[in-house]
Each structure stands twice: as structure tokens, then as C-alpha cells.
Amino acid sequence: MHWVRKWPDKPTWRDRLRRWVSPEAYQYNRGSTPPRPWVDRPAGHYERTCWRIRAVYIKSNLAFEVEYVVCDLCKIGWVESPHTHEGYKRYGLASAALQSLRRAYPGLQWHTVGGHFRQAKPFWDSVGMDVPGGYTQQKRCPHVP
Secondary structure, eight states: OOOOOOOOSSOOHHHHHHHHHOGGGGOOOTTSOOOSSOEEEEOOBTTBTTOEEEEEEETTEEEEEEEEEEETTTTEEEEEEEEEOTTOTTSSHHHHHHHHHHHHSTTOEEEESSOOOGGGHHHHHHHTTTSTTTTEEOOOOTTOO
8 A cells, every 4th residue: 555645734853853953044035036947737526627737836835826717718717726835925926927828838828717815905906916817707608528
């Protein structure tokens, strides 16, 4: 039997020791360039079989992730559920991730499937400026399950 180890929710004793020995290596600098490369993987949700997740890890910690899907026939991309993990909020990782998606898939309109929470409206307004589609709400096309 082969066991697959999940990413730990809590730091292991080795992580704690590394942070104690060199704490400056585990601090994210707001002025630094966003980490590259972005990590893409299948979303894994049963209701979103063709969706993918774009994520970024900083010093082996998951910092940000967003779900997305692209329809090449309709030239539309959808993003959903952007989430910045604690300790990495307000550093521009969400804007950088959405920008990296637009660079990876040029010429698309970008939308969201679900409605936006009232608290998230300023975020979507700011990242949607000068973006075709503006991350407005739109249903998925028939090509995307």
C-alpha cells in the first residue's frame, strides 16, 4: 500500500526549526516581485471537472489560489473563489495571479460565474479595470461543463 502525504495544515517540527534558525527566509517582502512559476493543477471538485487551480507557494507555504476555466471556442475565461491565505493578504498576489492568467490566455474576456459578495465588490472593480469582460458575472457557455 502506498500512502500519499497531504500538505500539512500545521508546520512540522522541521519547519519550526528552519523558521527558528533563519526567520528572515520565511518573511514575504511586499516590494518583491511575485513568485514564479505559478502552479496549475486540476481543481478536483466533482461539480467542476474541467476547472483548474492556479496557486502560488511561498517558502513551501500555500499563499494564494484561484479556480479558473477557459473556453477556446467562445474566447471566454471564468475565475472563481480567489483565496489568499493568512499572512499573505494585501500583498497583491490575487492581482498578480489574475494577470498571469490573462497573459497565459491572451485575447479572452474574463468573467465570474457566481455573484460577488458586497465586501468583495471593490476588489473585483479594481482588478477588472481595463480587462475585457471586467470579471462581471456571466453563466458558463455550453462547451464548459
